[in-house]
Amino acid sequence: MFVTSLILGFVGVFCILDSRLLGRLNFERPLITCTIVGLLLGNIQTGLAVGASIELMSLGLVVIGAAAPPDMNMAAIICSAFAILTDASTETALALAIPIAVLGQMIGVLMRTILSNLTHVADRSIEQGNFRRARSMHIVWGTLLYSLMYFVPIFLAVYLGTDFVQKLVEIIPTWLTDGLNLGSKFLTAYGIALLMSSMLNKDLTVYFLLGFFLVGYIGLNITAIAIFASILAIVLTGLKFRSGPAVATANGAALADDYDPLEDDDDL
Amino acid sequence: MSKNGDFKKYWQFLWRSWAIQTSWNYERQMNMGFLYGIAPTLDRIYPNEKDPQQLAYKKEAYQRHMAFYNCTPQTSAFTLGLAASMEEQYAADRENFNPDTINAVKTSLMGPLSGVGDSFFQGTIRIIAFGLGIQLAQQGSILGPILAMIISFIPSFLITWFAGKLGYTMGSKYLTKLQGGMMDQLMYICGIVGLMVIGAMVASMVGISTPITFESTGLVLQDIVDSILPHALDLGIVMAMYAMIKKRFKTGWLLGICILGGILVNAVGVLV
Numbered sequence: 261m262f263v264t265s266l267i268l269g270f271v272g273v274f275c276i277l278d279s280r281l282l283g284r285l286n287f288e289r290p291l292i293t294c295t296i297v298g299l300l301l302g303n304i305q306t307g308l309a310v311g312a313s314i315e316l317m318s319l320g321l322v323v324i325g326a327a328a329p330p331d332m333n334m335a336a337i338i339c340s341a342f343a344i345l346t347d348a349s350t351e352t353a354l355a356l357a358i359p360i361a362v363l364g365q366m367i368g369v370l371m372r373t374i375l376s377n378l379t380h381v382a383d384r385s386i387e388q389g390n391f392r393r394a395r396s397m398h399i400v401w402g403t404l405l406y407s408l409m410y411f412v413p414i415f416l417a418v419y420l421g422t423d424f425v426q427k428l429v430e431i432i433p434t435w436l437t438d439g440l441n442l443g444s445k446f447l448t449a450y451g452i453a454l455l456m457s458s459m460l461n462k463d464l465t466v467y468f469l470l471g472f473f474l475v476g477y478i479g480l481n482i483t484a485i486a487i488f489a490s491i492l493a494i495v496l497t498g499l500k501f502r503s504g505p506a507v508a509t510a511n512g513a514a515l516a517d518d519y520d521p522l523e524d525d526d527d528l
Numbered sequence: 529m530s531k532n533g534d535f536k537k538y539w540q541f542l543w544r545s546w547a548i549q550t551s552w553n554y555e556r557q558m559n560m561g562f563l564y565g566i567a568p569t570l571d572r573i574y575p576n577e578k579d580p581q582q583l584a585y586k587k588e589a590y591q592r593h594m595a596f597y598n599c600t601p602q603t604s605a606f607t608l609g610l611a612a613s614m615e616e617q618y619a620a621d622r623e624n625f626n627p628d629t630i631n632a633v634k635t636s637l638m639g640p641l642s643g644v645g646d647s648f649f650q651g652t653i654r655i656i657a658f659g660l661g662i663q664l665a666q667q668g669s670i671l672g673p674i675l676a677m678i679i680s681f682i683p684s685f686l687i688t689w690f691a692g693k694l695g696y697t698m699g700s701k702y703l704t705k706l707q708g709g710m711m712d713q714l715m716y717i718c719g720i721v722g723l724m725v726i727g728a729m730v731a732s733m734v735g736i737s738t739p740i741t742f743e744s745t746g747l748v749l750q751d752i753v754d755s756i757l758p759h760a761l762d763l764g765i766v767m768a769m770y771a772m773i774k775k776r777f778k779t780g781w782l783l784g785i786c787i788l789g790g791i792l793v794n795a796v797g798v799l800v
C-alpha cells in the first residue's frame with residue numbers, strides 16, 4: 261500500500277505541474293489522470309470509465325482567475341484509485357473523494373497565501389542583489405510547494421483511507437476556513453493596490469474610476485473595458501497632442517501613422 | 529542579434545510563459561512568473577554585476593517586473609516578448625525611454641489577452657478535445673485520452689510560440705521609432721488603458737461582500753450597497769490598502785492585517 265500511495269502521489273504531482281509548468285495543457289484533467297492511474301494500477305478499463313464520468317461532470321467548471329472551487333482534479337485521482345483498489349462503483353468512489361476535493365480546495369487557499377511570502381523574500385533578495393535566489397523563489401520553491409500540495413493529501417488519503425480525511429475535514433473549524441478565504445480577498449485587494457500605487461496620479465484617477473464604474477453599473481467584462489479604453493485613449497491623444505509642438509514636425513506626423521502597434525489605429 | 533540567438537529567445541519565451549503559474553499567489557498572482565520569464569533578457573542586458581551602475585539598473589529592472597500580473601500563459605508569451613524588446617530598447621536609450629511604459633503596457637495587455645486566451649483554451653479547445661475524448665473513452669478506447677492530449681497540446685504550443693515571437697519582433701520593429709513626444713503619447717495612452725483595466729479589476733476580481741441583515745426590517749445590507757454603488761466594498765478595501773501603501777506601512781504589517789484581519793472581520797460577521 262505504501263508504494264501504491266507513493267505512485268499515486270506522483271500522479272498528483274504530474275497533475276498539478278501541468279498547470280504550473282506547462283501552461284495548463286489539460287493533462288491535469290480527470291480523463292487523462294484517471295487513465296494514467298488505471299494504467300499504473302493495471303486496470304485501464306476502470307480508469308477510462310471513471311475518468312470519462314468525472315470528466316463529464318466537471319467539463320462545465322472553468323477555472324478562471326483567483327477562484328478556488330472544490331478541487332475535482334485531485335478528487336479524480338483518488339476516486340479512480342478507490343474504484344480500482346476497492347471495486348467500488350464510480351458514484352461511491354466519488355462520494356468518498358468529495359471531502360478530499362473540499363480539503364484540497366482549503367489547502368489550495370492556504371498555499372496561495374503562503375506563496376505571497378515568497379514574493380517578499382524575492383523582493384528582499386533583489387534588493388540585496390541576489391538575483392538567483394529571487395528566481396529560485398519561483399522555479400524551485402514554487403514548484404516544490406505546489407507539488408507537495410497535491411502529493412501529501414493524495415498520499416495520505418490512499419495510505420490512511422478516507423475515514424481519516426473525513427474526520428480531518430470535520431475538525432477544521434469553519435471560522436478558520438471562512439476567515440482565510442476573506443483574508444485571501446484582502447490579499448488580492450492589496451496586490452491590486454500595489455499595482456495602482458505605481459501608476460496612479462491625479463490626472464489619471466478619473467480613468468481608474470471610469471473603469472470601475474463601467475464594470476459596476478453596466479457589467480462590462482475586462483476585455484470590453486480594455487477595448488473601450490484603447491479607443492478613448494486614442495481619441496483623447498488626438499485632442500491633447502494634435503497641436504503640441506513636439507509632434508508637429510513633418511517627421512513626427514509621418515511617424516504618427518504607425519507609432520503604436522498595440523492599437524488598431526491604422527486608419528487614423 | 530543572430531538568427532540563432534533569436535531562436536533561443538523564442539524558446540525561452542515559450543517555456544517560461546508556460547511555467548508562469550508556478551508561484552501563483554493571492555497577493556500579486558503571476559508576478560514572480562513574469563520575472564522568471566524576463567530574467568534571461570535582463571541578465572543578458574546587464575551582464576556585469578561588478579559594475580555598480582549596471583547592478584543598480586539590474587535591480588531596478590528586476591523590481592519592475594515584480595508587480596501584479598495575471599494572464600493566460602499561452603497568450604502571455606506576447607506580453608513577455610514585447611516587454612523583453614522594450615527592456616532592450618530602454619537599456620539602449622535610457623534618456624528617451626520612460627521605463628514606466630513597460631509596466632503600463634503589461635497591465636493594458638493582460639486583461640484582453642486573458643479574455644481571449646481563457647475563452648479559446650478553456651472554452652473552445654478543451655470542450656472539443658474532451659467532448660471527443662469522453663465519447664471514445666466511454667467506448668473503452670484508450671485513444672480517447674490520447675486524442676484529448678494531442679488536440680490540447682498542438683494549439684497551445686503553436687500559439688505560445690508565435691505569440692512570443694510576434695511580441696518580440698513587433699516591439700523591436702516599432703519601438704525604435706519612438707522618440708521624444710511619441711513616448712509621451714504612448715505613456716498617456718498606456719496610462720489611461722492601464723488604469724481603466726485596474727479599475728475594472730477592482731470591480732471583478734476582489735469579491736468582498738457583507739452578510740449583515742437587519743432582522744427587524746428584513747433589509748439585506750449588501751442589496752442596499754449594490755443598489756447605490758455596486759462593488760463599493762471592493763473599492764473601499766482596495767483604497768484602504770492603497771492609502772496604507774502610500775503611508776509606507778511595512779509589508780509585514782500589511783500581510784498580517786490581511787490574514788488576521790480577514791479571520792477577525794469574518795468571525796465578527798461584518799464581511800465575507
